[in-house]
Amino acid sequence: xxxxxxxxxxxxxxxxxxxxxxxxxxxxxxxxxxxxxxxxxxxxxxxxxxxxxxxxxxxxxxxxxxxxxxxxxxxxxxxxxxxxxxxxxxxxxxxxxxxxxxxxxxxxxxxxxxxxxxxxxxxxxxxxxxxxxxxxxxxxxxxxxxxxxxxxxxxxxxxxxxxxxxxxxxxxxxxxxxxxxxxxxxxxxxxxxxxxxxxxxxxxxxxxxxxxxxxxxxxxxxxxxxxxxxxxxxxxxxxxxxxxxxxxxxxxxxxxxxxxxxxxxxxxxxxxxxxxxxxxxxxxxxxxxxxxxxxxxxxxxxxxxxxxxxxxxxxx
Numbered sequence: 001x002x003x004x005x006x007x008x009x010x011x012x013x014x015x016x017x018x019x020x021x022x023x024x025x026x027x028x029x030x031x032x033x034x035x036x037x038x039x040x041x042x043x044x045x046x047x048x049x050x051x052x053x054x055x056x057x058x059x060x061x062x063x064x065x066x067x068x069x070x071x072x073x074x075x076x077x078x079x080x081x082x083x084x085x086x087x088x089x090x091x092x093x094x095x096x097x098x099x100x101x102x103x104x105x106x107x108x109x110x111x112x113x114x115x116x117x118x119x120x121x122x123x124x125x126x127x128x129x130x131x132x133x134x135x136x137x138x139x140x141x142x143x144x145x146x147x148x149x150x151x152x153x154x155x156x157x158x159x160x161x162x163x164x165x166x167x168x169x170x171x172x173x174x175x176x177x178x179x180x181x182x183x184x185x186x187x188x189x190x191x192x193x194x195x196x197x198x199x200x201x202x203x204x205x206x207x208x209x210x211x212x213x214x215x216x217x218x219x220x221x222x223x224x225x226x227x228x229x230x231x232x233x234x235x236x237x238x239x240x241x242x243x244x245x246x247x248x249x250x251x252x253x254x255x256x257x258x259x260x261x262x263x264x265x266x267x268x269x270x271x272x273x274x275x276x277x278x279x280x281x282x283x284x285x286x287x288x289x290x291x292x293x294x295x296x297x298x299x300x301x302x303x304x305x306x307x308x309x310x311x312x313x314x315x316x
Contacts, residue, residue: 112176
């Protein structure tokens, strides 16, 4: 679904004219217990519901791509079975529609980049990286190209261990695309269970195809930012000033908010999915500030931690 969202919200300062942000936002649901084992579809239930994808939410705004994986169970801090050696969650992206580049998945789909969240330590930790195909043909070789511009070394933007969802993100530049680029992708979970690989794909067959909108269009600059939600921690004056300075840039998040605020099914480990997405929105603002050098790494980590703690506590 392609939509154009305009914001013209007045705050204590002068915001000026509207920032216009193209947004693509949609969801793809998945069937239950449809893990695919080596050699074909098995439909088995391994008794590990966090490996079973229930729905994928994806959004594009502000020159960034967002992928929300919704699972049928919470990601445990420790796997209780010795059958599992490693797990992974992946987004495979074909960014150039060129069959001579990327991994040869099929005749018309050759992914060039992969976002991967994985753990090989019994899910005591999760690692995230952007990888580029470095082999030839169907050689499964992927080179880690480093942390993304948006999320730095953070594994996820929201969710993760102890919850039944997580959000991955990357900027256009991370996967060598720009506005107008047409990309194809699918996501999957994976597990090495008793030496056998099982995957759950979304969509079950085929790929999702989207055309990337412009990063942002603004008609004039702004001097302040819509305020932090009422229950977020107060920020030190220096950080508040920094946010005001880059308010125009951060208004791109308003477009993404139309996607993030859609009703979602409740997460057992959080007060609501709406709060989860509000955290994503606020965190994206902080990350933009950090990437521009307006706040330090220490201030970023402190504000992120305090805001998440506030959301978990709930009202009052």
